[in-house]
Amino acid sequence: xxxxxxxxxxxxxxxxxxxxxxxxxxxxxxxxxxxxxxxxxxxxxxxxxxxxxxxxxxxxxxxxxxxxxxxxxxxxxxxxxxxxxxxxxxxxxxx
Numbered sequence: 001x002x003x004x005x006x007x008x009x010x011x012x013x014x015x016x017x018x019x020x021x022x023x024x025x026x027x028x029x030x031x032x033x034x035x036x037x038x039x040x041x042x043x044x045x046x047x048x049x050x051x052x053x054x055x056x057x058x059x060x061x062x063x064x065x066x067x068x069x070x071x072x073x074x075x076x077x078x079x080x081x082x083x084x085x086x087x088x089x090x091x092x093x094x095x
Contacts, residue, residue: 003064004033010071015078017071 010017011027018026023036048056077092 001037003060003067004037006064006067006071008033010067014071014074015076016074 007019007021008028008030011019019028021036024032028036044056045053075092
């Protein structure tokens with residue numbers, strides 16, 4: 001749930017952050033996140049052994065930390081064509 005909540009917050013509050021899960025659109029709604037988690041979590045939980053779940057939890061923890069790092073370090077500068085544009089002094093060209 002922390003992964004899903006963070007992903008929802010980051011994609012909604014940052015213009016240059018997109019969802020990396022190929023089953024979801026770039027900027028998924030809360031309902032899309034819940035539907036995807038609701039369909040996959042029970043299947044995984046019933047078909048994985050304890051050791052496998054521990055490995056998946058470790059991987060999800062790393063993903064959550066990386067998502068937060070990307071949110072904090074990715075530029076929020078957006079140009080007219082969607083790309084980041086900067087002045088020579090490093091400030092955002094379009095604001």
